[in-house]
Amino acid sequence: MRVCYKHFRGSFKSWQQLFLDATDFATGVGADRLISISHSSDHSDGVVTVWYWGTPERCYKCAYDLTGNESGKCPECGTAV
Numbered sequence: 001m002r003v004c005y006k007h008f009r010g011s012f013k014s015w016q017q018l019f020l021d022a023t024d025f026a027t028g029v030g031a032d033r034l035i036s037i038s039h040s041s042d043h044s045d046g047v048v049t050v051w052y053w054g055t056p057e058r059c060y061k062c063a064y065d066l067t068g069n070e071s072g073k074c075p076e077c078g079t080a081v
């Protein structure tokens with residue numbers, strides 16, 4: 001396993017929407033693999049980061065469930081697995 005992270009950002013979104021997106025993702029990651037959720041702001045741009053332990057069964061970028069995947073690519077974000 002390796003430590004992975006996913007950013008949620010966008011000046012067009014509200015903080016509440018970023019946190020909602022992050023918590024939805026964190027829920028999908030699962031409590032046993034979730035490390036922490038942090039946030040920072042850069043001028044008007046907010047960034048929420050979800051840190052978690054990644055496994056080969058899930059895409060290390062977006063945590064998409066890759067169980068049974070044989071294409072070698074994440075169908076969600078295109079990352080090679």
Ligand SMILES: [Zn+2]
Nearest residue numbers: 059062074077
């Ligand atoms: Zn992915």
